[in-house]
Amino acid sequence: MAAMAGWRSAARTGEETLPTDTTTARREPTRSAASDAGPSRRGALAALFAAAALPALAPSSARAAAVAGAVRPEDEGFMRVALEQAALAEFPFGAAIVVDGVLQAKGHNLGRGDPTAHGEMTAIRSFIADKGPAGLKGATLYTSGEPCSMCMSAIIWCGIGRVVYAASIAELSTVIGQIQIPCAEVAERTPFATVEITGGVLADEAMALFRR
Numbered sequence: 001m002a003a004m005a006g007w008r009s010a011a012r013t014g015e016e017t018l019p020t021d022t023t024t025a026r027r028e029p030t031r032s033a034a035s036d037a038g039p040s041r042r043g044a045l046a047a048l049f050a051a052a053a054l055p056a057l058a059p060s061s062a063r064a065a066a067v068a069g070a071v072r073p074e075d076e077g078f079m080r081v082a083l084e085q086a087a088l089a090e091f092p093f094g095a096a097i098v099v100d101g102v103l104q105a106k107g108h109n110l111g112r113g114d115p116t117a118h119g120e121m122t123a124i125r126s127f128i129a130d131k132g133p134a135g136l137k138g139a140t141l142y143t144s145g146e147p148c149s150m151c152m153s154a155i156i157w158c159g160i161g162r163v164v165y166a167a168s169i170a171e172l173s174t175v176i177g178q179i180q181i182p183c184a185e186v187a188e189r190t191p192f193a194t195v196e197i198t199g200g201v202l203a204d205e206a207m208a209l210f211r212r
Protein backbone atom coordinates (compact mmCIF):
# COMPACT_ATOMS: atom_id res chain seq x y z
CA MET A 1 0.00 0.00 0.00
CA ALA A 2 2.85 2.32 0.79
CA ALA A 3 4.16 1.77 -2.67
CA MET A 4 0.78 2.57 -4.13
CA ALA A 5 0.62 5.76 -2.20
CA GLY A 6 4.02 6.59 -3.57
CA TRP A 7 3.16 6.27 -7.19
CA ARG A 8 -0.17 7.91 -6.79
CA SER A 9 1.63 10.84 -5.34
CA ALA A 10 4.04 10.90 -8.24
CA ALA A 11 1.13 10.91 -10.65
CA ARG A 12 -0.49 13.82 -8.89
CA THR A 13 2.64 15.84 -9.01
CA GLY A 14 3.13 15.13 -12.64
CA GLU A 15 6.37 13.25 -12.27
CA GLU A 16 7.11 10.76 -14.94
CA THR A 17 8.67 8.40 -12.58
CA LEU A 18 7.06 5.44 -13.76
CA PRO A 19 7.87 4.15 -16.72
CA THR A 20 5.61 2.07 -18.39
CA ASP A 21 4.41 1.20 -21.43
CA THR A 22 2.03 1.66 -23.95
CA THR A 23 1.09 0.53 -27.19
CA THR A 24 -0.58 -0.58 -30.11
CA ALA A 25 -0.36 -2.87 -32.83
CA ARG A 26 0.72 -3.12 -36.21
CA ARG A 27 2.65 -4.93 -38.70
CA GLU A 28 0.63 -7.62 -40.12
CA PRO A 29 -2.14 -6.01 -41.78
CA THR A 30 -1.01 -2.65 -41.29
CA ARG A 31 1.21 -0.38 -39.56
CA SER A 32 4.61 0.31 -39.91
CA ALA A 33 6.48 2.64 -41.85
CA ALA A 34 5.20 5.60 -43.56
CA SER A 35 5.91 3.96 -46.84
CA ASP A 36 3.18 1.38 -46.67
CA ALA A 37 0.26 3.59 -46.13
CA GLY A 38 -2.59 1.61 -47.56
CA PRO A 39 -6.24 1.85 -46.66
CA SER A 40 -6.15 -1.07 -44.25
CA ARG A 41 -3.20 0.37 -42.47
CA ARG A 42 -4.85 3.71 -42.16
CA GLY A 43 -7.96 2.08 -40.83
CA ALA A 44 -6.06 0.08 -38.26
CA LEU A 45 -4.15 3.09 -37.11
CA ALA A 46 -7.29 5.12 -36.84
CA ALA A 47 -8.73 2.36 -34.71
CA LEU A 48 -5.67 2.34 -32.54
CA PHE A 49 -5.74 6.04 -31.96
CA ALA A 50 -9.45 5.84 -31.30
CA ALA A 51 -8.73 3.11 -28.77
CA ALA A 52 -6.26 5.35 -27.02
CA ALA A 53 -9.01 7.87 -26.58
CA LEU A 54 -11.44 5.36 -25.17
CA PRO A 55 -12.72 5.97 -21.70
CA ALA A 56 -10.35 4.50 -19.27
CA LEU A 57 -11.70 1.13 -18.50
CA ALA A 58 -13.26 0.07 -21.74
CA PRO A 59 -14.04 -3.62 -22.11
CA SER A 60 -11.17 -5.80 -23.19
CA SER A 61 -13.05 -6.79 -26.28
CA ALA A 62 -13.23 -3.19 -27.41
CA ARG A 63 -9.51 -2.78 -26.94
CA ALA A 64 -8.72 -5.99 -28.70
CA ALA A 65 -10.81 -5.01 -31.67
CA ALA A 66 -8.92 -1.76 -31.92
CA VAL A 67 -5.47 -3.24 -32.32
CA ALA A 68 -3.96 -4.30 -35.60
CA GLY A 69 -2.11 -7.41 -34.47
CA ALA A 70 -4.17 -10.46 -33.55
CA VAL A 71 -3.71 -12.13 -30.20
CA ARG A 72 -1.80 -15.39 -30.56
CA PRO A 73 -2.20 -18.57 -28.51
CA GLU A 74 1.11 -18.10 -26.71
CA ASP A 75 0.48 -14.49 -25.73
CA GLU A 76 -1.23 -15.02 -22.39
CA GLY A 77 1.48 -17.33 -21.11
CA PHE A 78 4.27 -14.90 -21.89
CA MET A 79 2.22 -11.97 -20.64
CA ARG A 80 2.00 -13.73 -17.31
CA VAL A 81 5.80 -13.69 -17.16
CA ALA A 82 5.67 -9.92 -17.68
CA LEU A 83 2.99 -9.59 -15.00
CA GLU A 84 5.07 -11.63 -12.57
CA GLN A 85 7.88 -9.18 -13.14
CA ALA A 86 5.50 -6.26 -12.68
CA ALA A 87 4.38 -7.67 -9.35
CA LEU A 88 7.96 -7.33 -8.11
CA ALA A 89 8.14 -3.62 -8.77
CA GLU A 90 7.09 -0.56 -6.81
CA PHE A 91 5.57 0.74 -10.01
CA PRO A 92 4.03 -2.45 -11.41
CA PHE A 93 5.55 -2.54 -14.84
CA GLY A 94 7.25 -5.67 -16.12
CA ALA A 95 8.39 -7.04 -19.46
CA ALA A 96 9.54 -10.24 -21.13
CA ILE A 97 11.38 -10.77 -24.41
CA VAL A 98 10.67 -13.86 -26.49
CA VAL A 99 12.56 -15.11 -29.54
CA ASP A 100 11.23 -17.98 -31.63
CA GLY A 101 8.83 -18.96 -28.89
CA VAL A 102 11.47 -19.06 -26.16
CA LEU A 103 11.69 -16.65 -23.22
CA GLN A 104 15.07 -14.91 -23.44
CA ALA A 105 14.97 -12.01 -20.98
CA LYS A 106 12.73 -10.26 -18.50
CA GLY A 107 12.81 -7.18 -16.34
CA HIS A 108 10.80 -4.81 -14.24
CA ASN A 109 10.65 -1.16 -13.35
CA LEU A 110 13.43 -0.17 -10.99
CA GLY A 111 11.61 2.79 -9.49
CA ARG A 112 12.83 6.24 -8.62
CA GLY A 113 16.49 5.25 -8.45
CA ASP A 114 16.62 5.29 -12.25
CA PRO A 115 13.72 7.02 -14.00
CA THR A 116 14.75 5.45 -17.31
CA ALA A 117 14.65 1.90 -15.94
CA HIS A 118 11.19 1.04 -17.17
CA GLY A 119 10.28 -2.63 -17.42
CA GLU A 120 10.90 -2.74 -21.16
CA MET A 121 14.25 -1.00 -20.77
CA THR A 122 15.48 -3.37 -18.08
CA ALA A 123 14.41 -6.39 -20.13
CA ILE A 124 16.18 -5.02 -23.21
CA ARG A 125 19.33 -4.20 -21.24
CA SER A 126 19.32 -7.66 -19.69
CA PHE A 127 18.99 -9.28 -23.10
CA ILE A 128 21.82 -7.21 -24.59
CA ALA A 129 24.09 -7.79 -21.59
CA ASP A 130 23.67 -11.55 -21.94
CA LYS A 131 23.42 -12.04 -25.68
CA GLY A 132 24.23 -8.84 -27.52
CA PRO A 133 21.79 -6.78 -29.58
CA ALA A 134 21.58 -8.82 -32.78
CA GLY A 135 19.11 -11.34 -31.39
CA LEU A 136 16.55 -8.65 -30.62
CA LYS A 137 15.75 -8.21 -34.29
CA GLY A 138 12.35 -9.72 -34.88
CA ALA A 139 11.86 -10.55 -31.19
CA THR A 140 8.55 -10.11 -29.37
CA LEU A 141 8.38 -7.94 -26.28
CA TYR A 142 5.57 -8.47 -23.77
CA THR A 143 4.84 -5.70 -21.34
CA SER A 144 2.30 -5.10 -18.62
CA GLY A 145 1.66 -1.58 -19.86
CA GLU A 146 1.63 0.04 -23.28
CA PRO A 147 5.19 1.26 -23.97
CA CYS A 148 5.84 4.94 -23.33
CA SER A 149 7.45 6.96 -26.10
CA MET A 150 10.93 6.34 -24.63
CA CYS A 151 10.48 2.59 -24.49
CA MET A 152 8.78 2.38 -27.86
CA SER A 153 11.67 4.27 -29.39
CA ALA A 154 14.13 1.84 -27.77
CA ILE A 155 12.05 -1.08 -29.04
CA ILE A 156 12.25 0.30 -32.57
CA TRP A 157 15.97 1.06 -32.36
CA CYS A 158 16.58 -2.52 -31.27
CA GLY A 159 14.61 -3.94 -34.20
CA ILE A 160 12.06 -5.72 -32.03
CA GLY A 161 9.34 -6.86 -34.39
CA ARG A 162 6.31 -7.25 -32.19
CA VAL A 163 4.97 -5.63 -29.03
CA VAL A 164 2.22 -7.14 -26.91
CA TYR A 165 0.91 -5.07 -24.04
CA ALA A 166 -1.69 -5.50 -21.33
CA ALA A 167 -3.03 -2.16 -20.07
CA SER A 168 -3.19 0.77 -22.47
CA ILE A 169 -1.82 4.23 -21.78
CA ALA A 170 -5.41 5.43 -21.49
CA GLU A 171 -6.11 2.87 -18.78
CA LEU A 172 -2.83 3.49 -17.00
CA SER A 173 -3.56 7.19 -16.99
CA THR A 174 -6.42 6.58 -14.59
CA VAL A 175 -3.94 5.50 -11.94
CA ILE A 176 -0.56 6.97 -12.80
CA GLY A 177 1.01 9.76 -14.87
CA GLN A 178 1.59 8.87 -18.49
CA ILE A 179 2.98 10.67 -21.53
CA GLN A 180 -0.02 10.80 -23.83
CA ILE A 181 1.56 9.39 -26.96
CA PRO A 182 0.26 5.98 -28.06
CA CYS A 183 3.04 3.57 -28.95
CA ALA A 184 1.36 3.09 -32.31
CA GLU A 185 1.94 6.75 -33.03
CA VAL A 186 5.66 6.40 -32.34
CA ALA A 187 5.76 3.45 -34.73
CA GLU A 188 3.69 5.28 -37.29
CA ARG A 189 6.17 8.14 -37.32
CA THR A 190 9.08 5.79 -37.92
CA PRO A 191 9.58 5.29 -41.67
CA PHE A 192 12.33 2.68 -41.45
CA ALA A 193 10.74 -0.02 -39.32
CA THR A 194 7.63 -2.11 -38.97
CA VAL A 195 6.32 -3.24 -35.62
CA GLU A 196 3.28 -5.36 -34.99
CA ILE A 197 1.34 -4.20 -31.96
CA THR A 198 -1.25 -6.11 -29.98
CA GLY A 199 -2.89 -4.59 -26.92
CA GLY A 200 -5.30 -5.60 -24.18
CA VAL A 201 -3.83 -9.01 -23.31
CA LEU A 202 -4.62 -9.62 -19.60
CA ALA A 203 -5.19 -5.89 -19.17
CA ASP A 204 -7.49 -6.38 -16.21
CA GLU A 205 -4.81 -8.34 -14.36
CA ALA A 206 -2.24 -5.66 -15.08
CA MET A 207 -4.54 -2.95 -13.75
CA ALA A 208 -5.24 -5.03 -10.66
CA LEU A 209 -1.56 -4.74 -9.75
CA PHE A 210 -2.04 -1.01 -9.32
CA ARG A 211 -4.82 -1.62 -6.84
CA ARG A 212 -2.87 -3.93 -4.57
Ligand SMILES: [Zn+2]
Pocket residue numbers: 019020021118119120147148149150151152
Ligand atom coordinates in the same frame (compact mmCIF):
# COMPACT_ATOMS: atom_id res chain seq x y z
ZN1 LIG B 1 8.64 3.30 -20.79
